[in-house]
Amino acid sequence: MNPLDKLTYDELSLYTNSFSESKCIGHFQFGKFYRAKFNCPDRERHFVVKIWETGYNVLRLADEVILLRHEMMLNHPSMVQMYGFCADGEHLGVMYEFQASDSVYNLIAKDSFTWLQRIKVALGIASLLKFLHTGYLRYLPLIVRNLDAAHILLDEYGYPRLCDFSMATGGILPDRTVHKNDHVNGCYSHIDPYAGKKGKYSDKQDVFAYGVILLGLITKKVYTEEDRQAQLPFVHEWAQREHIANESGSVRKATRRSLVHESLTKDPDFDSADGAEITTMAMECINVCDYERPTMKQVLRSLLTLPVVKQHAPFLRVNKLLHPHKNGL
CATH class of the missing domain: 1.10.510.10 (Transferase(Phosphotransferase) domain 1)
Structure with missing residues (x-):
């Protein structure tokens, strides 16, 4: 099990073109989903960025990190694979690795x-x-x-x-x-x-x-x-x-x-x-x-x-x- 990347809010903003509406997939209960990507030496990688916008979400973020990095949850085909998370002051988010x-x-x-x-x-x-x-x-x-x-x-x-x-x-x-x-x-x-x-x-x-x-x-x-x-x-x-x-x-x-x-x-x-x-x-x-x-x-x-x-x-x-x-x- 690989360690998760800890991401900054600026990085998430960069990957989503400043959280552009053109990158927005839709809303979830406490915020929004965005498409994201960045270029690696060998290929272009696609992600989904989830940003919490409402409610008290520190514990919700912590629970997702615990859940999605557990070995039992890694390979079910309908589970997301978490690439990293952001806990940058009041900005909370996660990155899932797949192309939505x-x-x-x-x-x-x-x-x-x-x-x-x-x-x-x-x-x-x-x-x-x-x-x-x-x-x-x-x-x-x-x-x-x-x-x-x-x-x-x-x-x-x-x-x-x-x-x-x-x-x-x-x-x-x-x-x-x-x-x-x-x-x-x-x-x-x-x-x-x-x-x-x-x-x-x-x-x-x-x-x-x-x-x-x-x-x-x-x-x-x-x-x-x-x-x-x-x-x-x-x-x-x-x-x-x-x-x-x-x-x-x-x-x-x-x-x-x-x-x-x-x-x-x-x-x-x-x-x-x-x-x-x-x-x-x-x-x-x-x-x-x-x-x-x-x-x-x-x-x-x-x-x-x-x-x-x-x-x-x-x-x-x-x-x-x-x-x-x-x-x-």
Whole structure:
């Protein structure tokens, strides 16, 4: 395990062209992501710079450094590789080494984001959450707590990387499942409204947030600031109403049970069996009763039965996702 580079804020500014808006990928819960690069003697290296801008983040930075330099976390294909960090006075940030194309949040509503690309995201993040939730050896399961489509960046090959662990608890980190005075409960529109006592967390809150992301992927819906100002329903609220309406219809065909956007059903890689199955899975993840939600192990198992996954297993790196320990974990 190589030591992390300690970077200055001036270096991060240099790599991102003074944090130019043209380099900005998007927002995460506490700040922004930027594309960065610099030239080495042998090649051009690409990075993502994450800068915390709001909140008290010293401990969040420390937790990410601890988490992402641990040997257990180095080789899962949906984990980011941390190159270095910045704790330069009030300026806090990290650098991840990969070339980012865009965030899932930015891509969800776009027609160019294909069915197979969406399944690639769903599968990769499900595999990562299953790995984090399982717990290894003496470690507790790790709960992410702030899953959001905006926190998932795609690399140059379209594979997902989860890029924020600012609220993670358990695993190799201290157990913070009970924070009586913590007013931050997760990411807006992804927060589990059915959670029990405020401040009490379990892996079922991650399952709920994953369900919201999955619904976004199949319905092409994200919750925007304009939606918030107009007081429109969250994606999961809209989905629950639509699903109930479909289930109560007189014709109970698979196409009626599916919430997959009509444009995606015309994708050449879409199978009619995919729609109903993945919709059912997403609805189970956002179940009102958290104890009735599936585990991420069960979600991953269900995803693997989809025709699109069976037909494109090598492209989706199914074997690598199922056996991350063979890559050093």
